[in-house]
Amino acid sequence: xxxxxxxxxxxxxxxxxxxxxxxxxxxxxxxxxxxxxxxxxxxxxxxxxxxxxxxxxxxxxxxxxxxxxxxxxxxxxxxxxxxxxxxxxxxxxxxxxxxxxxxxxxxxxxxxxxxxxxxxxxxxxxxxxxxxxxxxxxxxxxxxxxxxxxxxxxxxxxxxxxxxxxxxxxxxxxxxxxxxxxxxxxxxxxxxxxxxxxxxxxxxxxxxxxxxxxxxxxxxxxxxxxxxxxxxxxxxxxxxxxxxxxxxxxxxxxxxxxxxxxxxxxxxxxxxxxxxxxxxxxxxxxxxxxxxxxxxxxxxxxxxxxxxxxxxxxxxxxxxxxxxxxxxxxxxxxxxxxxxxxxxxxxxxxxxxxxxxxxxxxxx
Numbered sequence: 001x002x003x004x005x006x007x008x009x010x011x012x013x014x015x016x017x018x019x020x021x022x023x024x025x026x027x028x029x030x031x032x033x034x035x036x037x038x039x040x041x042x043x044x045x046x047x048x049x050x051x052x053x054x055x056x057x058x059x060x061x062x063x064x065x066x067x068x069x070x071x072x073x074x075x076x077x078x079x080x081x082x083x084x085x086x087x088x089x090x091x092x093x094x095x096x097x098x099x100x101x102x103x104x105x106x107x108x109x110x111x112x113x114x115x116x117x118x119x120x121x122x123x124x125x126x127x128x129x130x131x132x133x134x135x136x137x138x139x140x141x142x143x144x145x146x147x148x149x150x151x152x153x154x155x156x157x158x159x160x161x162x163x164x165x166x167x168x169x170x171x172x173x174x175x176x177x178x179x180x181x182x183x184x185x186x187x188x189x190x191x192x193x194x195x196x197x198x199x200x201x202x203x204x205x206x207x208x209x210x211x212x213x214x215x216x217x218x219x220x221x222x223x224x225x226x227x228x229x230x231x232x233x234x235x236x237x238x239x240x241x242x243x244x245x246x247x248x249x250x251x252x253x254x255x256x257x258x259x260x261x262x263x264x265x266x267x268x269x270x271x272x273x274x275x276x277x278x279x280x281x282x283x284x285x286x287x288x289x290x291x292x293x294x295x296x297x298x299x300x301x302x303x304x305x306x307x308x309x310x311x312x313x314x315x316x317x318x319x320x321x322x323x324x325x326x327x328x329x330x331x332x333x334x335x336x337x338x339x340x341x342x343x344x345x346x347x348x349x350x351x352x353x354x355x356x357x358x359x360x361x362x363x364x
Contacts, residue, residue: 079120150357205323309322
């Protein structure tokens with residue numbers, strides 16, 4: 001270990017697979033590895049829990065940083081890790097990348113497991129949430145002065161430059177058909193079926209003689225063959241082949257190009273474990289207006305009207321009304337593009353994310 005560097009054990013899910021949590025953890029590792037002496041413990045595979053516990057037991061880290069899960073099984077794993085860290089009498093930081101943990105504790109756990117969570121969390125030195133509205137998740141468990149807010153960030157590689165944004169706005173003014181992007185996994189609770197309903201609405205309006213307004217792009221992973229069949233079954237059944245483009249999983253340059261191409265981002269999520277979707281921040285950082293819901297911490301970063309459309313409970317089910325609201329955004333897209341990109345640079349940059357975590361890890 002280099003003199004003067006704190007040794008920190010990062011415990012969480014590292015890529016692969018690539019998702020919001022694993023990307024955030026890898027960003028932390030890559031961004032602060034010159035500031036700290038990091039070691040990794042990858043807990044993606046729960047079958048390796050005994051080996052990981054042994055690795056943590058042998059670690060000589062000064063601080064243990066744990067990204068906690070939001071399932072009962074994952075929580076049992078986390079409790080074992082937290083107990084081991086407590087026995088080592090080392091500093092501990094927990095980071096919650098979601099908004100479901102408190103509901104999990106209150107509604108899904110046995111009294112014994114619930115009690116164990118309150119005890120374990122009362123001993124941590126810092127608990128991190130994604131947004132101010134999520135601070136109550138740890139209320140009564142972690143003292144208020146130990147609860148910190150660190151928003152998610154957009155990686156620099158997926159953030160449009162100011163020059164690129166100006167070019168995008170200029171090119172958009174010449175577009176007859178705007179590009180709408182759904183970029184998420186194909187979980188029904190993420191709302192992809194509602195986006196397909198908007199594509200169907202577009203088809204109906206075009207059939208009635210209205211000019212084509214939108215092309216709907218879908219990118220992400222299917223976690224089951226059943227879900228994939230369901231998606232393409234709706235596309236074929238409603239005859240949407242000419243109104244959607246399916247990209248599959250996109251990463252790296254392909255993902256960056258798709259973010260640059262598209263004009264409106266849509267995520268009509270009601271996923272109960274939602275936190276602060278990085279995909280929304282990436283879209284805003286690329287000058288897109290956002291059509292979304294008020295789920296979890298989304299309303300803290302997307303304001304209805306200023307940044308796009310935010311649906312209250314149930315509003316996303318009315319395809320005709322939602323299509324009209326999305327269409328009403330078009331005249332304001334240039335203003336919204338500048339607003340959203342500036343907001344991401346000011347509040348959700350990779351540099352601000354790393355600076356906030358650096359301060360916590362140095363001072364805990």
